[in-house]
Amino acid sequence: MVTMSPTTDPGIRIRTSVREAEPKPAVAATAIEMKDVTLSYGDNQVLHGITMDIADRQVTAFIGPSGCGKSTLLRCINRMNDLIDNVTTGGHIRVKGTDVAAPGTDVIEIRRRIGMVFQKSNPFPKSIYENVVYGLRIAGIRDRHVLDEACERSLKGAALWEEVKDRLPESGLSLSGGQQQRLCIARAIAIEPEIVLMDEPCSALDPIATVKIEELIYTLKEKYTIVIVTHNLQQAARVSDRTAFFWLGRLVEYGPTPDMFTKPGEKLTEDYITGRFG
Amino acid sequence: MSGLKQFFRRGDPFIWLTGSALGTCLLLIGGLIVVILVNGLGYFWPRPLVKATLTDGTAVLGELAAREAIPDPGTPNHLKKHRVQIKVGNRELTGADFRWLRDDEITALENPPEAVSVERREYGAFFGFPKVLKDGDTELASGFGLLAALGPRLAQAARDRDEIRRLEKGDIGEINRQLELVRLDLRGLDLRKDDPDVAERRRELTEKAARAEELYKQKQAELQTVYERAARGAVVFTAVDGQEKELRLLDVYRVYPTNALGRFQRARIYFGRLWGFMMDDPREANTEGGIFPAIFGTVMMVMIMSIAVVPFGVIAALYLREYAREGVMLRVVRIAVNNLAGVPSIVYGVFGLGFFVYFVGGSIDRIFYPERLPTPTYGTGGILWASMTLALLTVPVVIVAAEEALAAVPRSMREASVAVGATKFQTILRVVLPAAAPGILTGMILAMARGAGEVAPLMITGVVKLAPELPLDGVFPFFHLERKFMHLGFHVYDVGFQSPNVEAAKPMVYMTTIFLLLIIILLNLTAILVRNHLRKKYRTSAF
Numbered sequence: 001m002v003t004m005s006p007t008t009d010p011g012i013r014i015r016t017s018v019r020e021a022e023p024k025p026a027v028a029a030t031a032i033e034m035k036d037v038t039l040s041y042g043d044n045q046v047l048h049g050i051t052m053d054i055a056d057r058q059v060t061a062f063i064g065p066s067g068c069g070k071s072t073l074l075r076c077i078n079r080m081n082d083l084i085d086n087v088t089t090g091g092h093i094r095v096k097g098t099d100v101a102a103p104g105t106d107v108i109e110i111r112r113r114i115g116m117v118f119q120k121s122n123p124f125p126k127s128i129y130e131n132v133v134y135g136l137r138i139a140g141i142r143d144r145h146v147l148d149e150a151c152e153r154s155l156k157g158a159a160l161w162e163e164v165k166d167r168l169p170e171s172g173l174s175l176s177g178g179q180q181q182r183l184c185i186a187r188a189i190a191i192e193p194e195i196v197l198m199d200e201p202c203s204a205l206d207p208i209a210t211v212k213i214e215e216l217i218y219t220l221k222e223k224y225t226i227v228i229v230t231h232n233l234q235q236a237a238r239v240s241d242r243t244a245f246f247w248l249g250r251l252v253e254y255g256p257t258p259d260m261f262t263k264p265g266e267k268l269t270e271d272y273i274t275g276r277f278g
Numbered sequence: 279m280s281g282l283k284q285f286f287r288r289g290d291p292f293i294w295l296t297g298s299a300l301g302t303c304l305l306l307i308g309g310l311i312v313v314i315l316v317n318g319l320g321y322f323w324p325r326p327l328v329k330a331t332l333t334d335g336t337a338v339l340g341e342l343a344a345r346e347a348i349p350d351p352g353t354p355n356h357l358k359k360h361r362v363q364i365k366v367g368n369r370e371l372t373g374a375d376f377r378w379l380r381d382d383e384i385t386a387l388e389n390p391p392e393a394v395s396v397e398r399r400e401y402g403a404f405f406g407f408p409k410v411l412k413d414g415d416t417e418l419a420s421g422f423g424l425l426a427a428l429g430p431r432l433a434q435a436a437r438d439r440d441e442i443r444r445l446e447k448g449d450i451g452e453i454n455r456q457l458e459l460v461r462l463d464l465r466g467l468d469l470r471k472d473d474p475d476v477a478e479r480r481r482e483l484t485e486k487a488a489r490a491e492e493l494y495k496q497k498q499a500e501l502q503t504v505y506e507r508a509a510r511g512a513v514v515f516t517a518v519d520g521q522e523k524e525l526r527l528l529d530v531y532r533v534y535p536t537n538a539l540g541r542f543q544r545a546r547i548y549f550g551r552l553w554g555f556m557m558d559d560p561r562e563a564n565t566e567g568g569i570f571p572a573i574f575g576t577v578m579m580v581m582i583m584s585i586a587v588v589p590f591g592v593i594a595a596l597y598l599r600e601y602a603r604e605g606v607m608l609r610v611v612r613i614a615v616n617n618l619a620g621v622p623s624i625v626y627g628v629f630g631l632g633f634f635v636y637f638v639g640g641s642i643d644r645i646f647y648p649e650r651l652p653t654p655t656y657g658t659g660g661i662l663w664a665s666m667t668l669a670l671l672t673v674p675v676v677i678v679a680a681e682e683a684l685a686a687v688p689r690s691m692r693e694a695s696v697a698v699g700a701t702k703f704q705t706i707l708r709v710v711l712p713a714a715a716p717g718i719l720t721g722m723i724l725a726m727a728r729g730a731g732e733v734a735p736l737m738i739t740g741v742v743k744l745a746p747e748l749p750l751d752g753v754f755p756f757f758h759l760e761r762k763f764m765h766l767g768f769h770v771y772d773v774g775f776q777s778p779n780v781e782a783a784k785p786m787v788y789m790t791t792i793f794l795l796l797i798i799i800l801l802n803l804t805a806i807l808v809r810n811h812l813r814k815k816y817r818t819s820a821f
Contacts, residue, residue: 083696085604112699122690124709125816135698138708171815184694191698 178209318788591676627735630667683717
């Protein structure tokens, strides 16, 4: 069961504010529709027919024990699993109407519409500026003015502008861990995606940096649909509107976050969130 | 007993074993370098001249070269008596550069202060006493005092030499080149008879040739004047045995009374000779003079090789690492690439000769230089083909290093690039290659070190004992990649084992080796500095 410490914890503030701003989950439009998604690495099937809808401009959290397939499912959405040899997939994933999983889909186009933030911050060994505008550059944008504007907008969006605005030519690797992760978020939103996928974005960060990222997620959902994979149940409770619990490659339970944590429908979910396994 | 067991269990003997293995390696390398330095660096130091008076009344003048015990096995005198080796010089008078003298033959040893060493164009060193300085038939000075007057005259002679060289190689060389071009154009006209403009063009060319011929006569006359003026100055020396030797000032490079010089003056001569060794052309079948063309050829060859081998190796490594599907085939290819590094270099030389020189070069000649045939242009050994052969020889090293560097680029960095919509090609170009650059440079350093020291394949693909022209000069098109070139490694072999006067040339071998090592170190240092800079820039890389 999620237990919150008294009011000094900044996480509380976020959670309560999430609750306050939440009387609309039922009316949200659907951003991603998944139907019977399966995936195997060679003979090893890791996703067994996942069917779920992810709401537009909300934060959806994927939770579950290690190896339950939540990251794999996340990477199906922007076809990152293509980079791995020997993967076979099945089912349909529709992102605002486009079938992402279909073989003929333009993968590059899909990835431009879906930004991604990784578990370990992975800025390029380039300047802060070049890190942010990387996606624009490879899309062929050369206009300095457009790039400058996108850089500022994205860094502001990632709540990093004030800290780095005077040192844009410095290496992205000169930033602290938390700043690097926000730089990666800025890089992901610089291409103006519709959806931002986050694969355990805080697992390598200290508590203070984690709080900053969580605050950022809360503001980002104004503009983007966010799917976040997390091992940290308290984080899922704090930042997400809806939570999906996976176990052994199956979707066990999926619903509004407060319901999931206070009155889970499945025994398995309850066992997991109360820490009986996982 | 248990103490000994403990000793073995702790691994102390193993530490000793590993430590001594490393120590032996260092000792061997250090010893090699010390031997080379000791034997090479002393060569240019002006050594005192000794005059030995012998029991038969004759005298010998020269530099003391060695002293050893006389082996006389079976008698009580075995290794009891000693003999000295004296470098007597004056090859054209005495017939040999060195002479062995037994200690009991020598009645007196002295250092005559008036004896001088002479460095000259032919016949190696001359040792003797100055007699007369002449200009034509007039005597300007005589005796030891002539040295004071000789200094400025020698400086003038050096300027005259430069002037003659400029006229011969520069002006007259240029005219000859133009005459050759005209001749080739005329031959080219012969090859296409059906062209209507041929007659007109032929007339133009003939006129041009006539003009060049005229200019040639002018320059030849100019050269003759300079030459006659310069050739008048001469200096006469007396050898220790009383023979006289007259040398034209044009042929004399340096004269100094070694025994009368102080330490500082000797140091000046030392550095002057060292500088000359580095910057001059070789003389006397490479046993005298400098090694500049060999230094130049070595550096240029290594650079051309690097320019060829790095892109080629990196592109091959990119395919192996990024595009090829893992499997048996790929493993076989990797093993084959690794084994290529073990093929004897002379085999690469033979391949280079057959493929680059005869096939590629021959084809280029047939297509682009038909008028020069049967004289080959690219169809014979040259710096380009030698560099290409070495590039082939070193490409496995670059492929292996580049593959490792590419593999060390973290997966997370590639994913970050792909996730914002980059294609694989864009990711490789913008993220993977820059991050792998330091590791790729490591491969280049290894390739350069291997390539710069290689001699065997060069001997059949373009290295020569003496190249009249550098492969890079001021004449259009500046880079003459078809030219043959000199190489320090080959120079060591040539001077040390193919020269007519091995004993006298031995120090040159050491000095050439020093320069070869220095150049390899310098080239590597440059590459290492570049690599460190890149490493700082792309800090995440494991290399």
